[in-house]
Amino acid sequence: MARAAAKNADVVVIGAGIIGLSIAYQLARRDAGRVVVLEKGAGVGEGSTGASSACIRLRYTHTEIIRLAQSGMTIYRQWPEFTGLSSPRAAFQHTGVLWMLGEDRQTVEAERDRMVDLGARALMLDAEGVRERYPALSTCGATLDLSGKHDHECTDHDSYLFEVEGGYCTDPRGANQDLLEAARRDGVDVRLRSGVEAVRSQGGRVQGVDLADRSRIDAPVVVNAAGPWCNAVNAMAGLELAWTLRPTRVQVMYRVSAGEIRGELPLVGDAAGGIYFRPDSRGPDGRGQQILVGSIRPEDEQEEVKDPDHFDRSLDPDMRQRLLHALHHRLPSLEYRARVTGIAGLYTMNEQDVHPVVGPTELEGFVVANGFSGHGFKLAPAIGSMVAQWLTGKRAEFDTDVPMEFLSLDRQSLAVREKSVLA
Ligand SMILES: Cc1cc2nc3c(=O)[nH]c(=O)nc-3n(C[C@H](O)[C@H](O)[C@H](O)COP(=O)(O)OP(=O)(O)OC[C@H]3O[C@@H](n4cnc5c(N)ncnc54)[C@H](O)[C@@H]3O)c2cc1C
Incomplete structure (x- = not known):
């Protein structure tokens, strides 16, 4: 059966967890064109995000991770201002x-x-x-x-x-839903029950994705934000990363x-x-x-x-x-x-250093944001900012100054105090 005619997007994000929607929302905040988020689940928060303990703290081995966590904490503390929602579902609870x-x-x-x-x-x-x-x-x-x-x-x-200053987010699934609402309000096309089953490429460049419902979307940029399913999506792109996720x-x-x-x-x-x-x-x-x-x-x-x-x-x-x-x-x-x-x-x-890998891959236009281990909830707002700055070259309020290269695929493993959630 032939695939339905392609619809174009400027950026396709695979996965509407806290990472995928943070990236999409940060893109929308700087008018990045047509952003489409594809989520295989019937709702958001069905992956890692919905189960998260959502602890938000700063102490990490690396200065850059502390700065990313600070940026995340600032945003969660100002969640209504950041999302533009007057009554968001999630809130920051300060405990120390x-x-x-x-x-x-x-x-x-x-x-x-x-x-x-x-x-x-x-x-x-x-x-x-x-x-x-x-x-x-x-x-x-x-x-x-x-x-x-x-x-x-x-x-x-x-x-x-x-x-x-630390604490936690009262409702991680709610935070995910807040981002869904804010992203849609700002023009992001978020589609639920839209599992990606193939990543198309030609001549070393990504072309777009095929969906389980046999439709397809053409896009010059595809972001893998598929959480624990990331390896399957990377395999669809013909990639085997040097990192064990x-x-x-x-x-x-x-x-x-x-x-x-x-x-x-x-x-x-x-x-x-x-x-x-x-x-x-x-x-x-x-x-x-x-x-x-x-x-x-x-x-x-x-x-x-x-x-x-x-x-x-x-x-x-x-x-x-x-x-x-x-x-x-x-x-x-x-x-x-x-x-x-x-x-x-x-x-x-x-497995190498319990920190995420974020950035471009050898397939031009195909970007990963994977391997967040136990830190992805607090880092998500800053990761969205990093990726959106890198893709658009534009800055926005609440941006992080940590460059995406710090987490790139070709970095060395980071030496951490302990290879655990403490990192
Ligand atoms: C028990 C637990 C406790 C945690 N505690 C903390 C904590 O205290 N602090 C902290 O900062 N972090 C914590 N984390 C980690 C944090 O929750 C994760 O790093 C973060 O939620 C990852 O978000 P994500 O968007 O990458 O993944 P997910 O939330 O899993 O989102 C990925 C999405 O991609 C979708 N998807 C997958 N494949 C496809 C496909 N082919 N097509 C379309 N959609 C697809 C999935 O359905 C899913 O919705 C914890 C995690 C767990 C499980």
Whole structure:
């Protein structure tokens, strides 16, 4: 059967997750011509974005990543202004970020100074300072035996890095929907139930895409923002990247905490128990008071999923047990009997350096924004800005100054403190 006549676009973006729609919206903000976003799902947020913990913090090994995260944080903080929506679904919830990584005083001081030099508000707290701000938190620094079989003796640790400005997005799927609304308002043609099944090229140049409904779109620029499906889309373009981008199953637990916590909670990175956690304003009753908990252990970011359309989306019982054990250690006032739920989602680990690859490929006009590992939600607004600046040469309000080359396909692997979500 012949394909329907081609419709032209200036840019086709494959995937309407937070990355694809950030790119499309940033293109529309600088009048980049006809931008078409193709999404195979019936709605947005069905990939990584909908499952995201949406933590927004700044501490990373590399200055450029901190600057991208700062740019993302600025935008999420000013979400109504950025999107131009008077009542967006998503909001930035400020909590601060407490790094309980068992680091010595010198390391924490150096990290604080490095972040302050970059314009971030960061403090060093001692155990007393932590207890004053967050009375519910234990300040133990001793590593926990996660099997729970051995006795644990809590020992106070005395130096903690505190990011004053961090927090989380209250509704990552809502943020994705907000961008859909803003992009459409500004003229982007976002088509749902429009899976791309081929990328056409000729003479080393991309020509456009073929859709599952047998229509086709011609375009001189095609952007792969297909999240955990990125390898399949790159293969459609005849590309095998030098980077290993692995769809990875990642689990998150939610524990109801109504009335059990004295005072506020920040977003916490907790090396003793190998977890991160934060308050969650959603909650089963829609009124909040639950805690979201995930792992920071590199071994919990190893489970490769061969087919991103089919994987177990539930929380494993042993993971549930480990996360609960570590959470109770850090929040001793929690009761053991509580309502606990959980999910598993996918993100695309870049095995080499847990950072994304963004930029042009050897197929002229074919651009990738892939491999965001556990950082893509906070980085998305800045990635949209980077790609849109590079494609149009135009600047707009809220732009990042980090050049796209920093994340290019032909870069060296970035040396990171730890190959994990901490990076
Ligand atoms: C459990 C979990 C916790 C996380 N926590 C954080 C966090 O705290 N902070 C943070 O910054 N990041 C976090 N992340 C990572 C972040 O959510 C992701 O990096 C980000 O959402 C990636 O967005 P994306 O648009 O690339 O991918 P996706 O959201 O997966 O979007 C890709 C889209 O492409 C579509 N698509 C695929 N193939 C095709 C095709 N052939 N044709 C058309 N459409 C196609 C898919 O349907 C999908 O909608 C977390 C992720 C998970 C899973």
